[in-house]
Amino acid sequence: MARKLSTILLGAALTLRLVLPAIAQSAAQPSVAELKQRFEQGRLLYSSGQYAQALTLFARNLAIDPNSKGSLLFSALACIQLGEFSKANADLDRFLQLEPHNAEGLIAAIKTKQALRRDHEVETLRRRLKEDRAAGLEPRLKVMLSYEREVIYQSDGSRISILENFSADGNYLWLYLLLDKDKKTIKRRLELAAVPTVDQTYVLGETRVSETGVSGYKIYQRYSALPSYDTAKTDALVVLLER
Numbered sequence: 103m104a105r106k107l108s109t110i111l112l113g114a115a116l117t118l119r120l121v122l123p124a125i126a127q128s129a130a131q132p133s134v135a136e137l138k139q140r141f142e143q144g145r146l147l148y149s150s151g152q153y154a155q156a157l158t159l160f161a162r163n164l165a166i167d168p169n170s171k172g173s174l175l176f177s178a179l180a181c182i183q184l185g186e187f188s189k190a191n192a193d194l195d196r197f198l199q200l201e202p203h204n205a206e207g208l209i210a211a212i213k214t215k216q217a218l219r220r221d222h223e224v225e226t227l228r229r230r231l232k233e234d235r236a237a238g239l240e241p242r243l244k245v246m247l248s249y250e251r252e253v254i255y256q257s258d259g260s261r262i263s264i265l266e267n268f269s270a271d272g273n274y275l276w277l278y279l280l281l282d283k284d285k286k287t288i289k290r291r292l293e294l295a296a297v298p299t300v301d302q303t304y305v306l307g308e309t310r311v312s313e314t315g316v317s318g319y320k321i322y323q324r325y326s327a328l329p330s331y332d333t334a335k336t337d338a339l340v341v342l343l344e345r
Contacts, residue, residue: 137163141172153180171200178210185255187217203234205243209250216252224251228266235268248277252335259283262342264335273298275328278338290342292322294334304328306337 132140144159160177163170174197181190194211201207208231215223228251235243248265255261265277273296280290292308306323323337 132166137166137170141170141176144173145176148176148180151183153183156180157184168196169200171197174200175204175207175210178207178214182210182214182253187214190214191218191220203230203239205231205234205240205246208234212249212251213253232268254339260289261285262339264338275304276331276334276338278335278342280342292338292341294329294338296328301326306334306341308341 140159140163144156144163147153147156147159157177157180160173160180163173164177167173174193178190178193178197181187181193190210191214194207194214197207198204198211208227212224212227212231215227231243231249234240235246238244246268248267250263251266252264253261254264260283261281263279263281265279267274267277274293275296276294278290278292278294279288281287282289290308292306294304294306297303297305304325304327305321306325307319307321309317310320311317322341325334329337
């Protein structure tokens with residue numbers, strides 16, 4: 103009887119040694135369904151403008167799976183909205199290792215590295231984006247007219263969006279949009295455009311509508327050669343932020 107009881111106890115002990123670690127691991131590691139649910143919750147928070155809350159959920163997923171593509175991308179997008187460009191850059195570097203031709207990732211990385219003044223890396227990514235567009239690697243990229251290269255947040259909640267144009271004719275190079283607090287209403291729109299003359303020049307201007315409703319084109323700067331990105335941006339900001 104004692105020997106039988108001893109055998110039963112030994113068997114129970116062995117069973118516990120096998121089962122308990124599995125239970126502990128199950129408790130510590132969420133299921134794939136739980137990770138997906140958390141990611142979708144994060145996306146909803148991101149879409150509603152709750153970027154910090156969304157970032158917390160993406161971070162929890164990445165702590166478990168550092169190669170989660172969706173969480174890496176949306177973590178970076180949330181960081182951009184919060185102005186945390188160094189964190190966004192780290193997430194995007196990892197994401198583009200996994201998805202080197204993802205258009206949304208490339209555009210976000212261009213924007214991030216522009217904010218961090220990593221000019222050489224910006225140019226490398228811009229070339230890749232244009233090459234991918236020409237190669238038709240992503241259908242949605244092919245139909246895009248422009249992409250946001252830089253975003254500059256203002257203290258009043260508005261923002262300035264600087265877009266690079268994909269126009270095939272090349273007349274419009276850069277667009278400078280001053281957006282309202284809702285980030286959708288355009289308050290001002292400037293453009294750096296090429297003037298197709300014998301001696302090609304470039305102008306920084308915008309269409310203005312007078313109080314009488316008559317529209318006209320206002321030129322603020324003329325350039326005898328294509329200005330650098332920083333030069334044109336500086337001139338555009340002076341106009342956009344004039345009071």
